Amino acid sequence: MESRRRVGSPVLVTLQQGCLPVVLALAGAALVAVVALMLPQQLLWLSSGVSAPLLGLSLVFLVLVQAVTGGAVNVLVLAQTAPLISTEVELQSWGLLRATVLTVHEIVMAKLAAALYHLRRSLMALLILRAITAITALLLLAVALLRSTFYYSPDRWDRWVASGVWLPLTLAGLLFLVWYVAQPVVQFLLNGTLGIFASTAGRSRSRSMASALGLRMGLWVASITLNVGLIYGAIYLIVINWASPSTAPLEAFRRGPTPTDEQVLWVTAVVAFFYIAIVAAIQAGLIAGGLSIGRRRAERISG
Amino acid sequence: MAGSSAQAQAEAPGRLARLRTRWPRKRVAHVIRVGCLPLLVLGALALIGFVALVTYRVPRPWITDVREWRVGGRLSVLLYGLAGLQYFANWLLGLLAAAAGGRVTAHGVDLRTRLRIARRGMVPLTVVVTFVRLILIITLVVYGLYAFTHVFRSPLDVPGALNIERVFLLRPVAAIVMGGLLVVHLLAGPWLRVRYSLWLGVWAASYARTQAQRVWNALSARLGAGLAGALTLVWGGSLASLVLSMIFAPAYSPRPGNGLLEFYPHLPSSLAQTLASLNVISAIVAAILIGQIVLPVVVMRRAQRRLGVSRAEPSPQA
Numbered sequence: 001m002e003s004r005r006r007v008g009s010p011v012l013v014t015l016q017q018g019c020l021p022v023v024l025a026l027a028g029a030a031l032v033a034v035v036a037l038m039l040p041q042q043l044l045w046l047s048s049g050v051s052a053p054l055l056g057l058s059l060v061f062l063v064l065v066q067a068v069t070g071g072a073v074n075v076l077v078l079a080q081t082a083p084l085i086s087t088e089v090e091l092q093s094w095g096l097l098r099a100t101v102l103t104v105h106e107i108v109m110a111k112l113a114a115a116l117y118h119l120r121r122s123l124m125a126l127l128i129l130r131a132i133t134a135i136t137a138l139l140l141l142a143v144a145l146l147r148s149t150f151y152y153s154p155d156r157w158d159r160w161v162a163s164g165v166w167l168p169l170t171l172a173g174l175l176f177l178v179w180y181v182a183q184p185v186v187q188f189l190l191n192g193t194l195g196i197f198a199s200t201a202g203r204s205r206s207r208s209m210a211s212a213l214g215l216r217m218g219l220w221v222a223s224i225t226l227n228v229g230l231i232y233g234a235i236y237l238i239v240i241n242w243a244s245p246s247t248a249p250l251e252a253f254r255r256g257p258t259p260t261d262e263q264v265l266w267v268t269a270v271v272a273f274f275y276i277a278i279v280a281a282i283q284a285g286l287i288a289g290g291l292s293i294g295r296r297r298a299e300r301i302s303g
Numbered sequence: 304m305a306g307s308s309a310q311a312q313a314e315a316p317g318r319l320a321r322l323r324t325r326w327p328r329k330r331v332a333h334v335i336r337v338g339c340l341p342l343l344v345l346g347a348l349a350l351i352g353f354v355a356l357v358t359y360r361v362p363r364p365w366i367t368d369v370r371e372w373r374v375g376g377r378l379s380v381l382l383y384g385l386a387g388l389q390y391f392a393n394w395l396l397g398l399l400a401a402a403a404g405g406r407v408t409a410h411g412v413d414l415r416t417r418l419r420i421a422r423r424g425m426v427p428l429t430v431v432v433t434f435v436r437l438i439l440i441i442t443l444v445v446y447g448l449y450a451f452t453h454v455f456r457s458p459l460d461v462p463g464a465l466n467i468e469r470v471f472l473l474r475p476v477a478a479i480v481m482g483g484l485l486v487v488h489l490l491a492g493p494w495l496r497v498r499y500s501l502w503l504g505v506w507a508a509s510y511a512r513t514q515a516q517r518v519w520n521a522l523s524a525r526l527g528a529g530l531a532g533a534l535t536l537v538w539g540g541s542l543a544s545l546v547l548s549m550i551f552a553p554a555y556s557p558r559p560g561n562g563l564l565e566f567y568p569h570l571p572s573s574l575a576q577t578l579a580s581l582n583v584i585s586a587i588v589a590a591i592l593i594g595q596i597v598l599p600v601v602v603m604r605r606a607q608r609r610l611g612v613s614r615a616e617p618s619p620q621a
Contacts, residue, residue, distance in 0.1 A: 021522045147545065
């Protein structure tokens, strides 16, 4: 019912419906450009194989398309969810909604679900793009590993299998893959939650929209800063200091023994696994916490 | 002041209404469809004129052979320009055909007549795209005459031309097959594309719940099909290259790194590379042609099943 109530303007309908064709067109154009630029040249003059440069350039273009369209859909989700409750407050119809037999939880969740339902095509577009970039990256990894590493020294494969280092690497890789492919859904829910949260904070549509965009921007900058800092810190400690004690900048690591390549890979993979798991848990917590706070604030709003 | 703005507000809908009466949407679409033919002919002529009059006019001091620099450069620019122009026109043609297919779709209607009318509407633009491709073929032939023959005085020094000439003399069938397939693909491609896109539009639109969603579904299906084709090329090409090199050209082989060369062990690397490239291009073009012929039939059957139309009624040519 809530979904049917939301009759969008023609511009909004065009944005909701047009996202999928635009993403498909951009991704298709990017791939055709890469093929047109690289394939004839590679076929005619290079003898070292066409795979890696073709896949690498395709991946760069597709990730660029993904970043641009992902950002646009984020803003669209915020613009759709931020006015959900503030509009009712502004039009003085929130009290009427509260007078019905529906609980606040049901009202908030129905509004959020309806807003996200109308943007399902955008979500589908982003999921398709994620799947394409993930498969392209896996192919590139396979080419890089097989052609550059195991191709010239097959004994390295035996050493990998024997040392068991493939296990943490595969687990970390699989977890990263799941996390990466699920990101459109996570971001969709996270932005929806942010929109609901901002909607309960502002008493007018414009205020809630502005605070939602501000919150999103703040969260974006904070997450980038924190992630870059933590990843750099982990690399600094593990690779620069612990893995090479003879040249370690930190005094504490200089006295330790030099670890083997397998040990370094084990530790790196385990750290990466837990890092991704913690990031995923924080994202889930932000969604659940944001929704809970939003609902509580909505309960306190008077007609 | 207020009076004049009120008057302007009162006049605006009237003017708009008059404009709409004089130029209804169907008439505008008709003018665009019919006008695109002379427009594109003029566009192609303008491109040729621009290339002949503006580009490669003043040779740099280090250019030793001015004729070769001028002719080769101009032909290359013209080839790239025409290739881009025909690609864009072909892309647009597919989108318009898919949208037309989506627009005519409905349950329990005479789909055959509707599709015939939609297809007739696409004919002018299809002719235009075929015409641009014809100019592209003529330009390629002229380039070939300049590069391989003495028709226009001494042959131009084109990179790779010597290898192509030697491969042509060594394996003329491979070169003729590739040329023939390319010509067929270039000339028949737009017509096959319209047929495929129309049915793709019909099929995708059959999933829509509302009238407005039909065109969006049709466009998404057409663009998705294009993306799937490009992905097949990138992923399939990479996988094939990887597998071939792993099986046929391991690191310890005399010519490591390129499995294609192992198919022609008696030829020198450069010739083997050119011959392999010719065969790869032939295979890709043949696969595209087969896809353009077979896929519409598959899509047509699925669309007919979804819309409840008997198979005997509309044919893919409808």
